[in-house]
Amino acid sequence: MPQSFFVVPWSKVSQRATFVRTAGKIVGTFSDLFSEADLSLLHKPETFACRAINLTSKKLDLSEIEKTTGAAIKQTSGARVSLPNPSLTVYLIFTDSQNYLGYTTKTTEPKRPKKVIKSSSELHWKLSRAMVNLSGLNENEILCDPFCGSGTILLEAESMGIRSIGIDFDEKMCNIAKKNLSSNGFNSKIINAGYQYIQEIKDRIDGIVTDLPYGNASKTSQSPKKLVQDFISILPKKKKIAIMYKKGTIDQIELNPAKKYDIYRHKSLTRVISVRNSVMST
Template sequence: MEIALLLSKEHTTLPLAEVEAVLECEGINYHIKEEGEGLLILDIPHETPDIMMKVIKRLSFTHEAFQILLQNDEDKLISEMEKYPWKDIVKSDYAVRVKKMDKKSQFNTSKLEWEMGSIINEATPGVKVNLEDPSIFIRTILKDGKVIVGQRIGKISKKHFFNLKPHKRPFFYPGSMSPKLARCMVNLTRIKKGQTLLDPFCGTGGILIEAGIVGARVIGTDIDYKMVKGTKENLEHCGISDYEVFREDARKLELPSKVDAIVTDPPYGISASTGGEKSEDLYQQSMRSLQGLLKDDGRMCLATPHYLDLDEVLEGTKFKIIEQHHIKMHKSLTRVISVLTIS
């Protein structure tokens, strides 16, 4: 089965890294057939659209996924459309949507949608077009003189990430991470449903919310009582019930058992949120504490400012950096997303 994914162009490396992490987490074998800006084509043997839906529901830096039905040069599209057995695919109301991914295509998208719809109508008498909420969504991609036509399997909900923006939650504090990036960081750890994830600097609980939504049991700590109380309020608001949140210093944190993943966005600079400690010192002391809380096969995903030397911070610990992504926030700050393992 060939699956195409429309990836977000917000970042150059995170979308692909997230897809690969979730596929691995769900135990799905795959082969990358094509990778380009905004488009990823995978060959996934023996899998079904239902199984792929589990993957799609977890992703944040992907827009939609569709099963490829046909692909060819643009000038062969109409003849291929006319030969395709549409009656085997389109059995109820449908819509056709065309997306240009570059400026090379000579097609007018609206005209092409109408022409493709006419071909499908002729092949499937009695089936109606439904542009609002179709049962079958036919996606067509025009890119590099090629055309890909597929049936959409699933679409990532923008509404979820919009509704859970930090300022829309009951408890808000400036500097909170976006839910989209929080979900991606959770996914990069390969956390599975039912496993335990820790955020030792939980802040307003954004990372814990996204981990809880994908089915993880979540543990959060913060040195600030206000954050602990606010995190609990936000978790309850989002329907997350399998959690434990309490006040503790990450440098002294102890748990009854090790966790499967750690995802966190520690505070930067000197402030009340760092207990008056410099970031470098706080990070170094925390890493020494946290290395004993992560299972040997677990992963940690950490957000840090670019000016922090993470190699220096991790010196003397068992943590090893296996993956890094850089996100430019503004002129003076780049956020580095690092995935660590225990070596």
């Protein structure tokens, strides 16, 4: 098994993750659970539950596997079974090539920032959070959203311990973003200016995460196409970047090296997230 399995800070990953329901630790692999897997590798829990997951192409009797493994763990550890609220959940993950033994412990749900003022052009918090994660920005680094609107990306960043600066040319949107941030106790700076202001603050920021205007719900200073082109041309070098724009606004985005993800919304809107992070620029 690759060594990296053991060094992933999974509790941190689960705190930052958006679309992940469960994050845990793999402690070993097995082909025959009872002769090979060392169940004592699992912490001595007070209560536990067993979950078997079948990712193979075969049919498996998962409830029987959970029952027999549960009985073995109970015998080795003396722990009680608690299906609704276990302090440890043991996972048996079966795949066609390998079987994994792993566990998760009880983790607290990440505290969601509240949004006191909504906006018709706001980006869903899950996409905002996913973009912050794709950018690769770390705690205590500084993110800039130069089209911050109501501040969704800034809220998600601040909730992960990433400091942030928002820019928007619409004063009304700046005031909304300020209220949304201050009501969560976050003190991101909001600047009422055009996106070109990033050139003034480029030495103070570590990355740019933003959702560009598409020209329908939000105000724009230029046509969406021209705006994306001009914006890309002034992006500072050697910064972590995750930007979202409408597919088709530019054919060839010059963000090399970049990774792109298409997100289909409806037949006339597919969004693209284009990412350049520190891993790619080294």
